Amino acid sequence: MSTQNKDKLVAEAARLRAEGHPERARERLLALTAEFPDAADVAYQTAWVHDVLGLETEAVPYYERCLQLPGLTVEDRRGAMLGLGSTYRVLGRYGQAVETLRAGVAEFPDDGALRSFLAMALYNIGEHHEAMEILLRLVATTSTDPYVARYRRAIELYAGDLDESM
Structure with missing residues (x-):
C-alpha cells in the first residue's frame, strides 16, 4: 500500500472515531498498524482510539511508540504527550504521568491542558503546593472572568507562595 493510501485510511479512521464509531476506527487502525508498524501517525491514532474506548492499558504502547518515532506533526505530538500522560x-502510574506531562509542558509551555493534567498528576503524588501553583497561574493568565482579571496580580503573587500571608 502506498503512503498516500495510508494517509487516506488514517484520516478515514480518525473521522470514524470523531463521528462516534470508535470500534470501526479501531479495526481499521489495527490493520494499518500491522502494515505500517513504524508510522507515527498510525500509532498515535491507534492510541487515541483505544483511549476513547476505555482501553487505556492497550493505548500506552501505541502512545509510547508514536512519541519515539519521527513523523508526528507538532499538534499530534502535543496530543500524544497529553494522551500518554x-x-x-x-492507570495509577503517577510518576510516569508527571514525567511525561512535565516534558510536554517543557516542550509546549503555553498549553493550558498539559499544565492542567500535570497539576492533577502532581496532586496524585502528594505535590499539592505545586499543583495549586500551576492551576492558580493558569486561572490568572487565561480567565476571562472580570473579577479574576481584577485580582490577577494578587493571584499570581500568591500562587508563588500560598503559605505567605502577605
Missing part, C-alpha cells in the same frame, strides 16, 4: 495517570 493522562493515560498513565488513569
Whole structure:
C-alpha cells in the first residue's frame, strides 16, 4: 500500500472515531498498524482510539511508540504527550504521568491542558503546593472572568507562595 493510501485510511479512521464509531476506527487502525508498524501517525491514532474506548492499558504502547518515532506533526505530538500522560495517570502510574506531562509542558509551555493534567498528576503524588501553583497561574493568565482579571496580580503573587500571608 502506498503512503498516500495510508494517509487516506488514517484520516478515514480518525473521522470514524470523531463521528462516534470508535470500534470501526479501531479495526481499521489495527490493520494499518500491522502494515505500517513504524508510522507515527498510525500509532498515535491507534492510541487515541483505544483511549476513547476505555482501553487505556492497550493505548500506552501505541502512545509510547508514536512519541519515539519521527513523523508526528507538532499538534499530534502535543496530543500524544497529553494522551500518554493522562493515560498513565488513569492507570495509577503517577510518576510516569508527571514525567511525561512535565516534558510536554517543557516542550509546549503555553498549553493550558498539559499544565492542567500535570497539576492533577502532581496532586496524585502528594505535590499539592505545586499543583495549586500551576492551576492558580493558569486561572490568572487565561480567565476571562472580570473579577479574576481584577485580582490577577494578587493571584499570581500568591500562587508563588500560598503559605505567605502577605
